[in-house]
Amino acid sequence: MATEIMPGLALQKVDERIMTLNVGPQHPGSGHMRIVVQIDGDYIVACDPDPGYVHRGEEKMAEYRNYITNIPHLERPVIHDSCNVLYPYVLGAEELLGIEVPERAKYVRVIASELNRCIYIMYWLAIYGIFLGHSTMFMWPAGDREFLIDLMEKMSGARVTHAHFVPGGVRNDLPANFEDVCLRHVNYFEKRIKEYAAVFYDNPILISRTQDTGVLSKHDAIRLGTTGSVLRASGVDYDLRIKEPYDVYDELDIHTNVMKEGDAYARSRIPWLDMLESCNIIRQALQKMPKSGSVRTKLKPNPKTKGPATVYKRVESGRGSLGCYIVSDGKTEPYRLKLSVPSFRNLIALPHLLKGEKLGNMPSVYWSLNYWPVEADR
Amino acid sequence: MGTATGIIRALNSGIKHMAIKRFTLRYPEEKLKFVGDGYQFDPSTGVGIAGLKGRHMLFHDHCTGCQLCSIACEGVAEAIAMVKVPEEQKQNKKSIMPQIDYGKCVFCGLCVDACPFYALYMTNDYELSSFSKEGLIYTPAQLAVKPYVAQDSEIQITARGATHG
Numbered sequence: 251m252a253t254e255i256m257p258g259l260a261l262q263k264v265d266e267r268i269m270t271l272n273v274g275p276q277h278p279g280s281g282h283m284r285i286v287v288q289i290d291g292d293y294i295v296a297c298d299p300d301p302g303y304v305h306r307g308e309e310k311m312a313e314y315r316n317y318i319t320n321i322p323h324l325e326r327p328v329i330h331d332s333c334n335v336l337y338p339y340v341l342g343a344e345e346l347l348g349i350e351v352p353e354r355a356k357y358v359r360v361i362a363s364e365l366n367r368c369i370y371i372m373y374w375l376a377i378y379g380i381f382l383g384h385s386t387m388f389m390w391p392a393g394d395r396e397f398l399i400d401l402m403e404k405m406s407g408a409r410v411t412h413a414h415f416v417p418g419g420v421r422n423d424l425p426a427n428f429e430d431v432c433l434r435h436v437n438y439f440e441k442r443i444k445e446y447a448a449v450f451y452d453n454p455i456l457i458s459r460t461q462d463t464g465v466l467s468k469h470d471a472i473r474l475g476t477t478g479s480v481l482r483a484s485g486v487d488y489d490l491r492i493k494e495p496y497d498v499y500d501e502l503d504i505h506t507n508v509m510k511e512g513d514a515y516a517r518s519r520i521p522w523l524d525m526l527e528s529c530n531i532i533r534q535a536l537q538k539m540p541k542s543g544s545v546r547t548k549l550k551p552n553p554k555t556k557g558p559a560t561v562y563k564r565v566e567s568g569r570g571s572l573g574c575y576i577v578s579d580g581k582t583e584p585y586r587l588k589l590s591v592p593s594f595r596n597l598i599a600l601p602h603l604l605k606g607e608k609l610g611n612m613p614s615v616y617w618s619l620n621y622w623p624v625e626a627d628r
Numbered sequence: 629m630g631t632a633t634g635i636i637r638a639l640n641s642g643i644k645h646m647a648i649k650r651f652t653l654r655y656p657e658e659k660l661k662f663v664g665d666g667y668q669f670d671p672s673t674g675v676g677i678a679g680l681k682g683r684h685m686l687f688h689d690h691c692t693g694c695q696l697c698s699i700a701c702e703g704v705a706e707a708i709a710m711v712k713v714p715e716e717q718k719q720n721k722k723s724i725m726p727q728i729d730y731g732k733c734v735f736c737g738l739c740v741d742a743c744p745f746y747a748l749y750m751t752n753d754y755e756l757s758s759f760s761k762e763g764l765i766y767t768p769a770q771l772a773v774k775p776y777v778a779q780d781s782e783i784q785i786t787a788r789g790a791t792h793g
Contacts, residue, residue, distance in 0.1 A: 314703065318700075319704050386642060396651070397790070400783055405678065407678060407679055407680050411734070422677055423676075423677070425663040425678040435783070449641040449642060453634060454634040455635070457634075544673075546674055551696070
């Protein structure tokens with residue numbers, strides 16, 4: 251259809267039936283990205299997601315900062331999930347620097363990471379609700395998120411960007427009486443999110459809008475390389491917390507949620523089930539956590555790695571597997587740092603899913619991919 | 629489950645909330661209570677003490693002007709500049725102390741981790757807005773003042789739902 255007259259400059263043949271529509275980058279239904287859709291009447295013929303509007307050069311920035319000062323800027327891609335986005339970097343830096351992590355710090359990290367997963371999913375769910383015009387589902391998650399934000403604030407001292415994880419453990423010990431408050435808040439939070447079933451997930455209006463739209467088969471989900479909730483909604487039982495346990499996840503009893511349908515409804519339901527599972531993990535971790543002990547291995551102010559080495563670590567974030575590849579040349583800064591983000595990998599499925607859908611189904615399919623534009627652009 | 633029952637159940641779930649207490653708090657009158665006096669760091673053990681990462685507090689009698697906080701901030705926000713203090717406030721030989729630009733600070737607290745002399749802590753003060761950029765720059769004299777914070781509202785979970793009591 252398109253003939254390239256010069257590199258990067260293509261001449262497109264205009265079809266009278268087809269209209270090109272730019273959704274974004276300022277459109278509230280797209281986030282910080284543009285989706286170029288070609289529509290024939292009400293049906294989408296082709297779709298071209300165009301990310302890159304919020305590229306910040308995190309990977310290049312990491313080459314000029316040492317292993318400690320990299321922490322505050324590396325959590326910026328997903329500020330709601332800041333502990334999880336920092337987790338692979340911290341695990342990798344620990345291996346490069348050759349430091350052991352105290353047992354208590356590992357449990358604190360697991361609790362912080364699970365709390366952050368819930369915080370992220372609640373924010374994602376609030377936006378999913380407002381995308382579908384369900385304003386109750388915007389208000390409730392935005393309010394109930396507060397219980398967990400309050401816990402993170404008690405734990406790390408910041409409401410959103412915590413800068414809590416550090417190579418060698420966590421920055422500070424838990425405050426006094428944290429376990430009781432955490433248990434109380436998490437139990438109430440679990441009770442609250444169970445109420446979402448009646449108002450949102452079992453709501454016939456939501457089901458009619460999301461069921462059988464954007465169906466991603468098991469074969470395609472694997473072929474396109476999707477991760478996280480998108481992969482699990484298509485019937486693939488894959489969770490890095492079980493497959494490649496890091497820190498103390500192998501000591502906890504974790505159950506993954508898998509749905510076979512692979513449609514937008516399954517993709518929206520899986521994160522909610524994950525939140526219920528996260529509440530279980532937090533309760534287990536609080537029970538098994540050593541009651542006292544160090545939470546941080548002392549580190550020199552400007553730590554040096556042992557020599558040229560590479561390391562790749564990945565964790566299960568709120569969106570899927572998040573990897574961090576660090577190349578070290580034995581200096582105080584990483585030689586190269588690469589973030590392999592789940593958002594970008596899930597976005598690849600979007601053109602595949604939107605082909606043949608109605609334009610009105612675009613928001614429900616797009617946001618069900620558990621996509622965070624800022625993370626995809628790094 | 630039929631469509632009608634599903635919609636009625638959804639509405640019923642919302643109606644129940646009319647009997648639940650208000651969760652939001654009246655912000656300028658009520659303020660959230662935080663743990664402790666703000667984020668602090670103990671250099672002898674290398675572990676911090678939990679607390680809110682708010683505005684800094686500088687203890688003039690402990691500060692030696694070693695610039696470690698400024699160096700720690702270099703790759704993060706470059707918010708800390710070492711400035712000459714007036715002769716009457718002089719505490720250390722170099723007579724330089726950190727001046728923090730809150731227009732740049734990201735409140736990560738790595739400067740507090742870097743201070744080996746118990747001189748720089750963070751406080752519970754987070755209301756730092758100003759009408760000018762210059763108003764966000766806190767001089768060593770301003771940083772020495774302990775902020776007045778009246779924060780007492782906490783999340784309370786009751787049988788009738790959660791509220792900021």
